[in-house]
Amino acid sequence: MKDKLIIFDTTMRDGEQSPGASMTRDEKIRIGRALERLRVDVIEAGFPAASPGDFESVQAVANVIKDSTVCGLARALDKDIDRAGEALKGASHARIHTFIATSPLHMQKKLQMTPDQVIEYAVRAVKRARQYTDDIEFSPEDAGRSEEDFLCRILEAVIDAGARTLNIPDTVGYSIPQQFGATIKNLIERIPNSDKAIFSVHCHNDLGLAVANSLSAVMNGARQIECTINGLGERAGNASLEEVVMAVRTRQDVFACDTGIDTREILTCSKLVSSITGFPVQPNKAIVGANAFAHESGIHQDGVLKNRETYEIMRAEDVGWTANRMVLGKHSGRNAFKSRMTELGLVFDSEEELNDVFMRFKQLADKKHDIFDEDLQALVSEASFEAEDEFIKLISLKVCSETGEVPVARVTLRIDNQEVTGEAEGGGAVDASLKAIENLVQSKASLELYSVNNITNGTDSQGEVTVRLEKGGRIVNGLGADTDIVIASAKAYVNAVNKLQSSDLRQHPQKGNV
Numbered sequence: 001m002k003d004k005l006i007i008f009d010t011t012m013r014d015g016e017q018s019p020g021a022s023m024t025r026d027e028k029i030r031i032g033r034a035l036e037r038l039r040v041d042v043i044e045a046g047f048p049a050a051s052p053g054d055f056e057s058v059q060a061v062a063n064v065i066k067d068s069t070v071c072g073l074a075r076a077l078d079k080d081i082d083r084a085g086e087a088l089k090g091a092s093h094a095r096i097h098t099f100i101a102t103s104p105l106h107m108q109k110k111l112q113m114t115p116d117q118v119i120e121y122a123v124r125a126v127k128r129a130r131q132y133t134d135d136i137e138f139s140p141e142d143a144g145r146s147e148e149d150f151l152c153r154i155l156e157a158v159i160d161a162g163a164r165t166l167n168i169p170d171t172v173g174y175s176i177p178q179q180f181g182a183t184i185k186n187l188i189e190r191i192p193n194s195d196k197a198i199f200s201v202h203c204h205n206d207l208g209l210a211v212a213n214s215l216s217a218v219m220n221g222a223r224q225i226e227c228t229i230n231g232l233g234e235r236a237g238n239a240s241l242e243e244v245v246m247a248v249r250t251r252q253d254v255f256a257c258d259t260g261i262d263t264r265e266i267l268t269c270s271k272l273v274s275s276i277t278g279f280p281v282q283p284n285k286a287i288v289g290a291n292a293f294a295h296e297s298g299i300h301q302d303g304v305l306k307n308r309e310t311y312e313i314m315r316a317e318d319v320g321w322t323a324n325r326m327v328l329g330k331h332s333g334r335n336a337f338k339s340r341m342t343e344l345g346l347v348f349d350s351e352e353e354l355n356d357v358f359m360r361f362k363q364l365a366d367k368k369h370d371i372f373d374e375d376l377q378a379l380v381s382e383a384s385f386e387a388e389d390e391f392i393k394l395i396s397l398k399v400c401s402e403t404g405e406v407p408v409a410r411v412t413l414r415i416d417n418q419e420v421t422g423e424a425e426g427g428g429a430v431d432a433s434l435k436a437i438e439n440l441v442q443s444k445a446s447l448e449l450y451s452v453n454n455i456t457n458g459t460d461s462q463g464e465v466t467v468r469l470e471k472g473g474r475i476v477n478g479l480g481a482d483t484d485i486v487i488a489s490a491k492a493y494v495n496a497v498n499k500l501q502s503s504d505l506r507q508h509p510q511k512g513n514v
């Protein structure tokens with residue numbers, strides 16, 4: 001019987017710390033549900049003390065997730081622990097994750113505390129967190145650059161105080177696999193009460209070693225990996241969930257443990273996180289990149305046709321890739337539509353939501369002959385993006401674009417129930433359209449990102465556009481999908497402005513100095 005390797009997903013906490021990857025409460029609920037279908041063991045939903053918006057998001061995720069444990073991050077401060085405890089009240093299984101820095105550099109320069117004071121804060125935080133739940137995780141921040149003797153002291157003390165998961169973060173991505181694995185082994189061997197806790201790792205990817213370091217730790221006794229979908233996370237990101245899970249699964253000859261992940265849900269999660277955050281997945285990304293299972297060379301193609309295993313170590317379908325299948329078309333009825341949505345794990349909270357997406361499907365089917373699974377996923381994304389706060393609505397858009405002429409766009413919006421129309425010129429059709437919208441809405445936000453991705457193949461594919469706007473330190477991502485990318489761009493811009501207007505004022509998490 002193999003050990004269980006616990007998968008702790010921090011896409012909605014560390015992943016959200018990627019500049020621009022902010023998520024609203026409703027987006028976090030959608031990601032949380034997708035992670036639960038993926039059978040992630042622990043979902044770190046946010047940092048409740050960071051802002052009222054973060055608190056509400058963690059609370060909302062805690063209230064809807066039933067199978068996975070929901071976790072909230074807290075500095076080793078009473079007020080943070082209490083906020084996390086409050087936010088997690090409704091959770092079926094709640095975990096509080098508290099942390100404090102332990103490297104000489106962080107203790108002296110950032111915290112300005114002595115090592116003894118740091119231990120005192122850590123123990124106090126763990127004891128306070130236990131008033132809310134028995135499931136307490138402790139992280140010595142910057143463990144990758146901390147002294148092993150000090151780690152042993154503080155970890156022994158927090159286990160005595162009641163911590164049951166000890167997470168060893170390589171906060172700045174400084175470690176090297178062999179050395180990081182040896183550290184985990186030494187800690188487990190040297191800490192007298194280490195058998196009372198599960199050792200976990202949390203690796204950053206600054207040297208491109210986050211997955212390798214995590215796997216080395218597992219080979220040396222760690223039984224929890226903290227990771228994110230698509231490797232999202234602070235700076236160069238965290239260990240990518242799909243890579244660690246598939247490495248452990250594919251190399252069962254090497255690992256003494258396995259995860260409980262339903263790997264067929266990996267691709268859906270990857271696409272969802274990519275579309276919500278506006279972070280595209282590079283084509284050559286392992287497991288979830290568009291080329292991850294594509295064979296270009298004739299020799300490889302020939303080999304795979306003769307025997308798949310000649311050049312493939314995993315099956316594409318095991319991580320959720322299906323051939324672009326035409327699932328529905330213009331004549332498909334509501335029942336066929338609903339049952340395909342259910343098969344794809346796309347759930348609706350109400351009949352109205354289902355009807356709304358069905359109506360969008362019919363409109364799309366009028367423009368596009370073949371409707372693929374990816375199209376259905378985009379329809380749901382777009383509907384839920386729009387549903388959040390539709391103060392401004394795109395009514396119509398007309399663009400004149402001709403060789404040798406300056407493009408002009410004419411747009412009509414409904415703003416707070418009043419129709420307004422405006423025109424603008426631009427460098428191209430998209431530029432003119434977004435300028436015309438901005439003239440009407442006067443958001444005064446700065447455009448941080450504009451990106452277009454085709455959802456399926458073919459010139460009739462829907463384009464999915466992400467627009468990232470920044471105003472007063474607040475960053476939002478707007479999404480729009482359409483077979484016409486100019487219209488998709490306008491939808492995405494309107495969506496982003498609506499989000500800026502919403503009351504969900506959230507700061508970048510993890511501000512503060514303990």
Ligand code: KIV
Pocket residue numbers: 014073099139141142169170171172202204
């Ligand atoms: O990278 C890090 O050290 C963290 C901790 C809060 C675990 O994200």
Ligand code: ZN
Pocket residue numbers: 014169171202204234
């Ligand atoms: Zn981190």
